Amino acid sequence: MTDTARKTAVVLVSGGLDSATTLAIARREGYTSHALSFDYSQRHRYELGAARRVAEAMGAACHRVVKIDLSASGGFGRSALTDEIAVPTGGENTGGIPPTYVPARNTIFLSLALGYAEVIGSFDIFIGVNAVDYSGYPDCREEFVKAFEAVANLATAAADRDRGRFTIHAPLMWLTKAQIIRRGVQMGVDYSLTHSCYDPAEDGAACGRCDSCRLRAAGFRSAGLPDPTRYARSGNR
């Protein structure tokens, strides 16, 4: 941290490994971070507690949880994370978009982050999306992030009247999961605080079988670092 006035950023923090690393990067780059999480009726709402612990541990200035019901009863659903659809445990992603895809999720999250950023006077939004070791969601790709940035710079009084310029930072975009983990460990991220599992046990233990668990575990193996994840006994790691 320099002596100059710190810049303020809005950082999307899910409680997972990627967003924890993103928060650490924002801090390293000199931003005061406002962590933003979403209670969107996700099956793995357990992650919100992890988000709170991560935000606190990484020195976020505040942590806010925005409630938006994306479940079937809210009129949305149609995802294994928000509906009565099984979380796949079949192993590596086959290249298609998996059933854990949530319709327009990152567009919804970024639009709320944009509104929040404008309210607090920030022009910098960090999101931990990644296009390497990822689940194949369309709203994690660089062209999506760039297109949303264009929207942000047309949509707001902050960009229009005040002539500011929003930047959507996606610092993990081209890193492998192992690179993300190594970078996070270098910056002091405590990954035992994070939660990635889509289908955790009631006590939050990770299933070890869902896409998200597999990507995470493979990342630690590939990085040659111990995996601090607490797995459920029935997990097949």
Next chain:
Amino acid sequence: MTDTARKTAVVLVSGGLDSATTLAIARREGYTSHALSFDYSQRHRYELGAARRVAEAMGAACHRVVKIDLSASGGFGRSALTDEIAVPTGGENTGGIPPTYVPARNTIFLSLALGYAEVIGSFDIFIGVNAVDYSGYPDCREEFVKAFEAVANLATAAADRDRGRFTIHAPLMWLTKAQIIRRGVQMGVDYSLTHSCYDPAEDGAACGRCDSCRLRAAGFRSAGLPDPTRYARSGNR
């Protein structure tokens, strides 16, 4: 309505004059409409009842209200519509962005409409934004709508895997308020059902002084049509 299978659209319906006309246009164009409204802690939440009545009168297949707290207590606010900021009554818009601007509102609404459209299998979203007789909000301009359409076509499984193409329809964009009203009357819109006032009395009577009331009243005058709005006695019309 033709004998062919009807197309399905998501129509943003606020309860106001513009969105009621937009809903009528979607119907005229052969769409089965799902009306979507937002309870965003707006001062003029009275409009949600108008939205319901409009959706019903215009034959929408359903009407859904999505709750998202954009008030100061929800972490947002900073608008005369969602915060402790007075609704201006100073008359014609002076060219700047007025305090009734809600940070990123149309981006948030369109992103939720996008998720909802993907869930119901629709590729058509209608929004009643207008760049002629409007309040000067940046997220009502054509370049914003086009930029959001680009996001929609990168953000979703429906566009990516299923190779569909989303269209954001903004049929009022280049119409004057008088043209909008004449077109609506031709299509049988009952404007007495609609509500435009930003600062209504408890019984829903319009103030007659806010920007929205003034634009609406001027539109009826200019169209040479009777204004069915119920004004509060203290209004200065």
